[in-house]
Amino acid sequence: MLPLFSLLLAFEAQTQESGDVGCVPSPTASAHVTATDLPEVLGNLQYNILKNTKMKCKHQPQVKELSWGVDLEKNFPKSLCQFDYIMAADVVYYHPFLEELLLTFHHLCNNEDEQTVAEIMRRRFSPAVVTNRPWEGFHFAGHEIKIIEATECYGAVVWPSALVLCHFLETNAKQYSLVDKSVIEIGAGTGLVSIVATLLGAHVTATDLPEVLGNLQYNILKNTKMKCKHQPQVKELSWGVDLEKNFPKSLCQFDYIMAADVVYYHPFLEELLLTFHHLCQDNTVILWAMRFRLDTKNQFMGRFQELFDLEVISNFPSLNIALYKAMRRGKKMT
Template sequence: MENTENDQNDHEKETKNDTPAEANGVEEEEEDELSKEIMARHFRPSIIKTEAWEGYMFAGLEIRIKESTDLYGAMLWPSAMVLCHFLDTHREAHNLEDKNIIELGAGTGLVTIVTSLLGAKVTSTDLPEILGNLQYNVNRNTRGRCRHPPLVTELSWGKDLEKRFPRASCHFDYIMAADVVYAHPFLNELMETFEHLCQDNTVILWAMRFRLDPENSFVGRFQKLFHLEELYNLPGLKIKLYSATRRCPRSQHLDTT
């Protein structure tokens, strides 16, 4: 008798879950296909000769990226590929030709390279120890290919922002950020940097991989300052892509703490 009741309860649970599973099935399948399409942009050389590199296909061109395995920030993470795929496949909605762009935490430089190949004027930033490898990748993949040679420069979040990027003269159409939010101790400085660089008409395109609670809490804090729109949600990759703009004019101030 007990087994029969358990079987009936299990059947009822399955029946209740049938409808939402079917309703979500198509959406989940589409998200899975998008994830596969994005990751297919990555390839490895069949033969490694003098230098190890990873290959990517964006803007109709082959891009070769050298990673620095001894530096966490000089490795390429899938969030950068997600952001590049979006830009490459949404050129009409986000026409980057002659737009002023700054990338935060550029790392290996893939986003900087792709946005430059798509015609933007790009300022690529990261910590001093990252810049050597970043500059190498940018030079290798943009020289002779871009109408605006990208600028690679140091930016430590929260430090000397007004001196390095004066609000009166530095106006960016886009701020690009891929996988800059993770369990590091500089989330407050990152928020301050977003707030300083973002003008009233600036669009932030931000891809992030959700790992731990700090990522979730950062999104909540971010929404106090910025309107947030979800562009991609890729559960298989644990990555979301957001678009954001300021909630209020710069003349007004919101407490981010």
């Protein structure tokens, strides 16, 4: 990407009664500017831009033909044309090319969401040979991770939110260093997030319901034994049940609580909220990936924000997944 602001202007010349042109793209912000329009406009556009910018700007602007929706990849290849800003004035009115205009906006926008999602999904691989037990493979934290799934159990399948969280942990390992940190994952399912956190150096406690623990234990042991600094634990946790007995606050002080896809249509949202509240202490950071499945009538997010300060740290519209960071209300988030 260009080091300074790059701008693409969809430039519509406004002719006044005198015949003068009333709009000239400004390079005063030291931007690299590409001004575009239809072929019949380019001569006058070029004249005005040259007349008003020559010897006055840091980067001489370019003028280029752009017919909306036509030969976009040929004339503006995504691999080369990465713009920081797209600017347009009065391009939407009664004309028959609104669909082509929309295609042009979509093509020229640098869609980091799609690029990141593609990178995340490339971390997944399938076995070359069919085996008796179905499994999926993943590349995270410099390791090949093989996960056994149990399709008869909702909690024993790797959901996309888990991949999003794993990718975040790996690519933000400096800012969110897990080395020697205490981490608990709630709703660990197949254990992928707990495995990645373990491989990144954390003390991990992976938790879920009793019927999930056998498969969870198998996956974690298989993928972390002799590969990690701290051997992870697997522990039963039924949300809202015997929290102080099984996870006493005086002993269980976690640096991070992690969760992926724990909020959906189930009758235990209040118990989930109680569990977050019990496990989270003043300096605990919650990292939580969620696929939006809730309707506007669901009160979970509102109730959550009564107890925690919440911010979105990554958003993936194409997956309908957001990654959140949260801390107890009133505690400064860094």
